[in-house]
Amino acid sequence: MDFTPEGPQAIPLWINGRAFLTVADGFLDVTNPATGEAIRRVPLCGADEAVEAVAAARAAQPLWADMGMQARRVCLSRLAEALEGYAGHFAKLLQQETVLDDSAANAEVVAAVEALQSALVGDTGVVGLVLDPTRPLAAFAGAMAPLLMAGATLVVKPSPKAPSAIYALCELSARVEWPAGVLNLLQGDTAAVEGLCAATVDRLLYAGNPALGEQVGRIAAAAGTPFEMLGG
Numbered sequence: 001m002d003f004t005p006e007g008p009q010a011i012p013l014w015i016n017g018r019a020f021l022t023v024a025d026g027f028l029d030v031t032n033p034a035t036g037e038a039i040r041r042v043p044l045c046g047a048d049e050a051v052e053a054v055a056a057a058r059a060a061q062p063l064w065a066d067m068g069m070q071a072r073r074v075c076l077s078r079l080a081e082a083l084e085g086y087a088g089h090f091a092k093l094l095q096q097e098t099v100l101d102d103s104a105a106n107a108e109v110v111a112a113v114e115a116l117q118s119a120l121v122g123d124t125g126v127v128g129l130v131l132d133p134t135r136p137l138a139a140f141a142g143a144m145a146p147l148l149m150a151g152a153t154l155v156v157k158p159s160p161k162a163p164s165a166i167y168a169l170c171e172l173s174a175r176v177e178w179p180a181g182v183l184n185l186l187q188g189d190t191a192a193v194e195g196l197c198a199a200t201v202d203r204l205l206y207a208g209n210p211a212l213g214e215q216v217g218r219i220a221a222a223a224g225t226p227f228e229m230l231g232g
Contacts (some may be wrong), residue, residue, distance in 0.1 A: 010041045011163050013187055014170040016056035017180025022049050028160045028189070031174055033099050039099075042160045047186035050155075050195025054186040057126045057153040057201075060181025063122060065151030067179075072149055073119070074174070078176040080116035082110065083169065088135060090165050095230065097134060097162040111122035112141035112169075114171060122146030125202035128155050128225075130193055130216050132208025139207040140166050143230055155184045155201065157192050159208075197223035 011030070013020040024043035031038050043049075064072070083090065090112075091105040100108060115138065131139055131141055138193050140193050144154055158166040163185075170185045171200060196204060203226035206213040213229040220227035 002175075004192065011187065012168050013043070014167060014183070014185035015049075015053050015181075016060075016184065017174050018179070019171070020049075020052065024049075024188075025127070028099060030161065030163065032096050040164060042163050042187040044160070044191065045120070045186055045195065046191035047151065047198050049188070050186055050192060050199040052154045053186045054126060054128075054196065054199035054201055056181040056184050060179055060185055061124075061126055061151070061153040064153055064179060064182050066149075067151075069149065069151075072151065075176070075178055076116045076119055076148060079169070079173055079178070080113045082172050082176050083116065084113050086168075086172070087113075088131050090168060092206040093165040093168060094137060097164055098136065108135060108138045111135075111138035115141035115145050119145035119149040121149045122152070123150040123203075126155075127152050128157065128193075128196040128201040128204045130157045130196075130204065130206045130208075131159055131166070132212050133159035134208050134211065135171065136162040138232075139164045140169065143205060143207045144183070153182050154185075155186055155196060157186045157188065157196065160187065160189055163187060190215075193219050194223070199227040201225065 026044040027041045029038035030040040087109045090109045117137040173183050204220045206216045207230040217227050
């Protein structure tokens with residue numbers, strides 16, 4: 001992904017350490033909430049793409065866990081340093097897709113850097129993470145860092161309203177030489193969440209507005225997938 005204010009017109013998935021293109025049944029326009037302008041598009045993915053993403057995460061998990069906590073902490077620190085170096089570009093991506101002003105967008109990037117640098121240790125496994133568009137980058141970093149520190153691998157499903165900064169961070173993980181498959185991204189909406197559950201992630205987490213989280217929780221419950229709602 002080009003780290004410019006314009007960005008790409010279509011944002012792909014990120015699976016097994018690379019951009020993953022798919023022919024989806026539909027696409028959703030990503031609009032600038034301040035202007036209403038359609039600035040990007042994301043594919044509305046489902047079960048097939050979820051299977052690919054979860055398979056990549058599951059294949060990568062044993063090696064990632066065996067690296068040891070110190071090596072994983074080094075990976076997170078390198079990503080934090082790279083994110084800090086691109087702070088202005090990430091802030092612009094956030095401003096284009098959310099209601100954050102310049103100050104709030106920059107604070108969001110700072111919070112994400114801090115989350116990656118000071119990660120606590122969560123639980124391991126293969127985890128699906130669903131986000132809303134409220135604080136996409138900081139919520140992503142804050143949720144994923146403890147999981148990755150514990151040796152978990154991840155498939156993130158960002159809000160289709162604010163996917164660009166999250167995709168850019170996935171791409172940045174490859175630039176700092178993270179192992180392929182540790183961090184994967186699935187685009188889409190409800191069908192993508194259902195696909196993650198059908199692909200048997202070990203558990204599904206949600207960070208954001210509780211009202212949307214309840215909807216995600218109902219999907220997880222119907223599939224018998226363990227679910228947890230995190231803070232936004």
